[in-house]
Amino acid sequence: MNIRKAVIPVAGLGTRFLPATKAIPKEMLTIVDRPTIQYIVEEAVASGIEQVIFVTSEGKSAIENHFDYDFALDTVLHMKKKENLAEELNHISNLIDIVSVRQKKPLGLGHAIWSTRNVVGNEPFAVLLGDDLVLSDEPCCRQMISLFDDVQESIVAIQRVPRDQTKSYGIVEGKPYDERTYTVDRMVEKPAPGVTDSDMAIIGRYILRPEIFSLLEETEPGHGGEIQLTDALLKLSRQRAMYAYEFQGTRFDAGDKLGYLKAIIAFGLRHPELGKEFRKHIKQVAENF
Ligand code: G1P
Numbered sequence: 273m274n275i276r277k278a279v280i281p282v283a284g285l286g287t288r289f290l291p292a293t294k295a296i297p298k299e300m301l302t303i304v305d306r307p308t309i310q311y312i313v314e315e316a317v318a319s320g321i322e323q324v325i326f327v328t329s330e331g332k333s334a335i336e337n338h339f340d341y342d343f344a345l346d347t348v349l350h351m352k353k354k355e356n357l358a359e360e361l362n363h364i365s366n367l368i369d370i371v372s373v374r375q376k377k378p379l380g381l382g383h384a385i386w387s388t389r390n391v392v393g394n395e396p397f398a399v400l401l402g403d404d405l406v407l408s409d410e411p412c413c414r415q416m417i418s419l420f421d422d423v424q425e426s427i428v429a430i431q432r433v434p435r436d437q438t439k440s441y442g443i444v445e446g447k448p449y450d451e452r453t454y455t456v457d458r459m460v461e462k463p464a465p466g467v468t469d470s471d472m473a474i475i476g477r478y479i480l481r482p483e484i485f486s487l488l489e490e491t492e493p494g495h496g497g498e499i500q501l502t503d504a505l506l507k508l509s510r511q512r513a514m515y516a517y518e519f520q521g522t523r524f525d526a527g528d529k530l531g532y533l534k535a536i537i538a539f540g541l542r543h544p545e546l547g548k549e550f551r552k553h554i555k556q557v558a559e560n561f
Contacts (some may be wrong), residue, residue, distance in 0.1 A: 275396055277392055278321040282332055282402055298402075300335065319398070325371045328375070341365040380496070385488060395482060399480060412520075415517070417479065426515070428478050429519045444470060444474060459509065524538065
């Protein structure tokens with residue numbers, strides 16, 4: 273079975289970035305010259321995904337517009353002979369086939385994923401969370417699809433985190449399977465201190481088998497009163513094998529102020545137009561302040 277579809281939940285309120293996110297979705301905040309959501313969609317495209325399914329809520333139409341063709345803007349850019357810019361914007365709208373599904377109630381990540389069941393259908397699919405940006409040579413999602421090609425079972429991306437941060441993540445316990453991969457024994461969403469010794473934190477990339485939908489349907493609200501994807505994954509891991517994969521690359525939590533600034537610096541240093549000048553500037557800043 274091939275992974276053709278990717279679910280990207282974008283229904284969250286973005287309260288951590290208020291007031292910036294009062295009138296625009298947090299996914300439209302920019303890293304250098306493109307909104308964070310574009311990096312996520314580009315990762316999906318570079319991983320061979322054919323269709324993206326956004327899970328949206330009220331006030332998120334800017335995201336759909338961003339990936340749409342804008343006839344008026346295209347006409348003006350051509351009139352002003354700004355062909356390169358027009359081409360770049362058309363490239364964005366041609367990136368991929370996009371479908372939107374509304375999350376009817378803000379009941380959590382598990383509920384957001386469940387909302388896509390009729391669009392995903394009976395096939396395995398990828399999930400990419402918009403807060404997690406990954407800078408890597410091979411796109412993180414593609415690394416996971418390669419592993420799925422071998423194991424044909426659900427996979428969660430993980431990275432090691434300091435013990436005092438495990439309470440902010442879904443945490444996985446498992447046994448080594450090969451160099452970067454573990455078989456999942458147990459998982460717990462945002463554990464209180466002492467609940468687990470593991471430091472393997474789930475990062476926002478998943479490959480899920482479609483069996484997850486019926487399990488989500490019967491999952492009771494968990495941590496924070498929300499329907500947690502992690503709780504449904506734990507049930508799935510008891511029915512069939514599941515893997516945790518320590519991906520290659522650096523992850524930035526763009527949903528957090530410090531993580532967002534770190535992402536801007538890293539992506540800025542890699543930017544073809546800015547790289548050299550920006551590196552010089554960063555060095556000066558580090559020396560002078
Ligand atoms: C979600 C998941 C959590 C995961 C995290 C990764 O939490 O519920 O298991 O570790 O994403 O970013 P959130 O950060 O949305 O609260």
